[in-house]
Amino acid sequence: MKQFIMKYLNEYMTGFYLPTLRLTDILEIIIIAFLLYQIILWIKNTKAWMLLKGILVLGVFILGAAIFRMYTILWIAQNLLPVMATAAVIIFQPELRRALEKLGEKQFLTSVVPFDKKGRDNVRFSETTVDGIVEASFAMGAVKTGALIVVEQAIMLSEYEVTGIRLDCIVSPQVLLNIFEHNTPLHDGAIIIRGDRIVSATCYLPLSDNMGISKELGTRHRAAIGMSEVSDAMVIAVSEETGYVSVALGGQLVRNITPEYLRERLESIQNRRAETSKWKTLWKGRQKHEKGAD
Numbered sequence: 029m030k031q032f033i034m035k036y037l038n039e040y041m042t043g044f045y046l047p048t049l050r051l052t053d054i055l056e057i058i059i060i061a062f063l064l065y066q067i068i069l070w071i072k073n074t075k076a077w078m079l080l081k082g083i084l085v086l087g088v089f090i091l092g093a094a095i096f097r098m099y100t101i102l103w104i105a106q107n108l109l110p111v112m113a114t115a116a117v118i119i120f121q122p123e124l125r126r127a128l129e130k131l132g133e134k135q136f137l138t139s140v141v142p143f144d145k146k147g148r149d150n151v152r153f154s155e156t157t158v159d160g161i162v163e164a165s166f167a168m169g170a171v172k173t174g175a176l177i178v179v180e181q182a183i184m185l186s187e188y189e190v191t192g193i194r195l196d197c198i199v200s201p202q203v204l205l206n207i208f209e210h211n212t213p214l215h216d217g218a219i220i221i222r223g224d225r226i227v228s229a230t231c232y233l234p235l236s237d238n239m240g241i242s243k244e245l246g247t248r249h250r251a252a253i254g255m256s257e258v259s260d261a262m263v264i265a266v267s268e269e270t271g272y273v274s275v276a277l278g279g280q281l282v283r284n285i286t287p288e289y290l291r292e293r294l295e296s297i298q299n300r301r302a303e304t305s306k307w308k309t310l311w312k313g314r315q316k317h318e319k320g321a322d
């Protein structure tokens with residue numbers, strides 16, 4: 029019996045190989061899992077999602093060609109691969125730039141390595157500015173005055189600032205209402221807010237080419253989403269048609285929000301420390317509003 033067991037173990041267990049697991053291996057697995065998760069998130073939120081689908085279709089086609097030994101197709105695919113890789117980098121240059129910018133953002137770095145303690149406590153804009161933006165947005169919504177307000181964060185929006193008329197004035201509800209008043213020279217396009225000041229008006233923002241955006245939304249909302257796709261800015265859009273106030277951040281538009289929600293969102297980017305503590309509340313609120321908007 030003992031011999032039989034030993035023979036069985038010899039036969040079946042020698043094929044198993046159990047590598048020794050070091051602490052660095054576990055760390056490596058965690059890092060790779062985190063990076064993969066971030067890449068998948070990035071792919072899902074950008075045009076790269078379409079690219080991935082295209083690559084999958086192409087992969088299946090090439091696999092079919094390999095199985096059926098279609099040598100000419102395989103030769104063409106092999107020679108076109110470097111060209112396609114270069115083309116993908118050129119086509120997705122804005123998305124790649126955005127991903128690298130995100131990596132370099134202070135906010136991202138400080139969330140991983142909290143070396144900039146002083147920076148975390150810095151307040152980006154004052155409570156008066158928050159009040160001004162919230163009050164003006166909903167006052168304009170009530171009378172159906174269209175508006176587009178870009179609140180700059182870590183990424184400087186100089187290239188969009190120069191498309192408009194330079195301003196330098198403190199944010200207040202009165203000024204905002206005046207700027208977006210119909211038939212006034214500054215009402216068209218977007219304004220950019222940096223800190224507590226409006227730095228430019230009538231700015232032209234990049235339009236999003238996301239196919240999933242609701243057809244009932246026009247260029248104002250498309251510009252709000254587009255701006256939030258290429259930068260970390262928070263963009264507030266007030267609809268001239270419905271009076272709804274919407275907010276775009278990271279390529280996502282939350283429509284028909286309440287003053288409390290807008291205040292919360294502004295306060296979350298106003299102070300880095302508040303951002304961490306309010307994350308949970310905001311996320312819950314956003315999900316609720318997204319449901320409401322649908």
Ligand SMILES: Nc1ncnc2c1ncn2[C@@H]1O[C@H](COP(=O)(O)OP(=O)(O)OP(=O)(O)O)[C@@H](O)[C@H]1O
Pocket residue numbers: 174175176215216217218231232233234235244245246247248249250251266267268269270
């Ligand atoms: N790329 C852009 N950059 C900045 N502002 C823009 C841009 N495109 C449109 N706008 C602004 O949006 C206005 C047109 O809005 P439009 O009616 O097409 O959009 P909408 O999303 O349906 O908004 P609304 O609900 O207010 O009608 C323009 O007059 C202009 O002020």
